[in-house]
Amino acid sequence: MKIGYIQSAPVFGEKQQNFGQIRSLTEGVKADLLVLPELFATGYSFTSKEEAEALSETTEGETARFLKELSVKTSATIVGGFIERENDRIYNALLIVSEGKVIDTYRKIHLFNKEKLWFSPGDKQLKVYDINGVKVGAMICFDWIFPEVCRTLALQGMQVLAHPSNLVMPYCQKAMVTRCLENRIFAVTANRIGTEHRGEDHFTFTGASQITATDGTILSSAPTDQPAIAIIEIDEKQADNKWINYYNNVIEDRRTEFYF
């Protein structure tokens, strides 16, 4: 199957412009799974909860509509970030969209930094989706630092992890090598680039979106400062093989009776 990331440079609050960037980057592109950054349509650096609320949507909103259009145009399952509104709560969430339909949302369970001021923590289980025979899981950005997230998804049979991100620290890309190795999964980390200087915050996003293989090999690494798209052909069934030699299986060898 063909999996890829789209690395864009969102402009704060300018959804149509941000959709346009993705449209240009995906012109003529066909794939099976495409991952977009966290909050790719809205930008990241809110200065108040109200500001984030004003950019929030339901799964019927314009970002969902755009991703449905993109899934049809590219024939790919699309995973991309948005601000999800439900009742009086908003979440740092992502949409999983396939063949013009919303399959589900995931709401970031580990909020980073001031996200805790704007968003409610995720309240949905970590799930793996069978999409056209491929087992796809998803997490958002800072979820990476908790090994339990990838492990929980791998234990549900995840073959490919979709990982929309807005990374500002330098650690994640290397850590994804470990995450893939310890779980024998593929991962697509889609990061954004650019800077946001809003209120007292100044963020520089680190780009370097990455596709990582089950043995930790980095199959694709984007530049740190330019929009980019990469599509890599993988055999997702390699992720079903948890044996790393004749004697060791990274899942079956777990000694859960000794773990807290």
Add this chain to the structure above:
Amino acid sequence: MKIGYIQSAPVFGEKQQNFGQIRSLTEGVKADLLVLPELFATGYSFTSKEEAEALSETTEGETARFLKELSVKTSATIVGGFIERENDRIYNALLIVSEGKVIDTYRKIHLFNKEKLWFSPGDKQLKVYDINGVKVGAMICFDWIFPEVCRTLALQGMQVLAHPSNLVMPYCQKAMVTRCLENRIFAVTANRIGTEHRGEDHFTFTGASQITATDGTILSSAPTDQPAIAIIEIDEKQADNKWINYYNNVIEDRRTEFYF
């Protein structure tokens, strides 16, 4: 406190010669914690269970005696590997020795490759020891690939991980950066060098012993092909601070209700 590794080149089956290597490397050395490789006294590549049994010892054996002597000479707590025998079982284990006394042993819970043919899997809990006010935990080599091991130790307050190793794969040293970051701990990975060609097995051990800080910084990295010793001064109390910014604590932020 001063923590360090001793990277040696064990000769298979030659315990006195291997003790001698460590004695030379530690001449005049004073420290608080010194970590030796896995199976530093025996070598690694057994060709039968009987061969491993013949090199096994209790906590009253010559390897324990040597480490007690070393702990007095260096004033350091010593953590180093040995083959532990109890009743009719043998284990790939390590000794924790301080001030001339054996504190405990740990028996590797995740056996690598043919170790499964010679050794019984570890049957003791992962524990953290308060040694002169420092919280020390230990694991052996391949235990690294299971994130649950460091996590279980970190949840018990571990500040410094002692990690005797006989690494033959190229992944662990980088993964220890992730292990330290995700748990905010210090780690001392003591690897061996050299090759062993015994029976049908040919192993090259990768050296590059490493001391890693709570933020993933590599404080010391040994050569891949020479004996080495390094001692680094750290403030172990940095490991008690699990906050990575004003809002995020890598332990308290865990959402255990969502983890398998």
